[in-house]
Amino acid sequence: MRVLIADPPAFTPVYDHELAAALARAGAEVELVTSRFRFGPVPEPAGYTRRELFYPLSPRIFGRSPLRLPVKALEHPLGLARLALRRADVVHVQWLMPELDDRLLRHRSPLVLTAHDLLPRRTVAKTDLWRRLFGRFERVVVHSENGRKVLTEFGVPETKLRVLPHPVSPSDPERADDGRTVLALGMIRPYKQIEHAAEAARLAGARLLVAGDPVGPLPDLDGAELRLGYLSTAELDRALGDATVAVFPYRAELDQSGALLQALGAGVPAVVYDVGGLAEP
Structure with missing residues (x-):
């Protein structure tokens, strides 16, 4: 065929x-x-x-x-x-x-x-x-x-x-997380509500790491570390290795997330809003 x-x-x-x-x-x-x-x-x-x-x-x-x-x-x-x-x-x-x-x-x-x-x-x-x-x-x-x-x-x-479930992207980045780093990963769009990630990190006394390519201006992220732009494989691995947990506080405007599956494939725990198909096994 x-x-x-x-x-x-x-x-x-x-x-x-x-x-x-x-x-x-x-x-x-x-x-x-x-x-x-x-x-x-x-x-x-x-x-x-x-x-x-x-x-x-x-x-x-x-x-x-x-x-x-x-x-x-x-x-x-x-x-x-x-x-x-x-x-x-x-x-x-x-x-x-x-x-x-x-x-x-x-x-x-x-x-x-x-x-x-x-x-x-x-x-x-x-x-x-x-x-x-x-x-x-x-x-x-x-x-x-x-x-x-x-x-x-x-x-x-x-x-x-x-x-056809979206495949997980397996990787094995070098671990360097400090036990308090919250990662917001992937293209930065309004529906991903990155400001929710910033507020969660603030309330938890954690460090927010934003790694991804913004589409439009960013909201106030209150001292977050920004690694902006399209991430190379090495840059992606570094961000995943630095992460204690990854967060995906998305609005119900999508079905699945490649960034979520990259985090899971790297062994990074993830917290998501239960929208679309994100919570499906």
């Missing part, structure tokens, strides 16, 4: 790599179609091929500038045309550009979607758009039973849905 994995924006390169490598080990011929990852190196292909067919200009020329977004929208149809020419028995899409993919995503082969964000925040109100998009896919993969419930209630036929 020839499997085409499509992650046009390269949002989840490590997840893509692990999925592609696992399918290759299972005997599939796998091709990962994506774009240049803007923040650093990505894992070398292991038994699969990797092609950067999307966005040849916007990430290279504009970096993190907002100007990259309109250029990216202009480049997206070209990437979809290239994707449509690739031979496959199944096409597994990881991330969508909803407004364009609703009209332009086409392939001769069956389409599968992994709904990493069940209903992405930016377009969650566009229910007709998402019903059309979900209707385009033969199968929709979610990472929890909560995800299955949410999309069933949204109108996705239960026969289309498959639950």
Whole structure:
């Protein structure tokens, strides 16, 4: 079987790599179609091929500038045309550009979607758009039973849905925690309520370590140690090794958390709000 994995924006390169490598080990011929990852190196292909067919200009020329977004929208149809020419028995899409993919995503082969964000925040109100998009896919993969419930209630036929738990990312960082370090890990967005982590650390008399890439201005974090930006593997291991406990005080706007599973995979205890599928075993 020839499997085409499509992650046009390269949002989840490590997840893509692990999925592609696992399918290759299972005997599939796998091709990962994506774009240049803007923040650093990505894992070398292991038994699969990797092609950067999307966005040849916007990430290279504009970096993190907002100007990259309109250029990216202009480049997206070209990437979809290239994707449509690739031979496959199944096409597994990881991330969508909803407004364009609703009209332009086409392939001769069956389409599968992994709904990493069940209903992405930016377009969650566009229910007709998402019903059309979900209707385009033969199968929709979610990472929890909560995800299955949410999309069933949204109108996705239960026969289309498959639950594949998000894998834990194992690591063994050098331990250097002082017994009082609270780690807030991952991309820093408003729904992650990092101010709750700051307040919890203050009440406990603990040290707050914030390690991740902020999207927008930060709230007052009251003396926290900040390690901002995209974390390399070495920087991630250092943060995990320094942590006594990791906290994830998220609002109910997501289903699973890759950062949570990185912490657990490193043996760091985690405290989470019971939202989405975070508390599922």
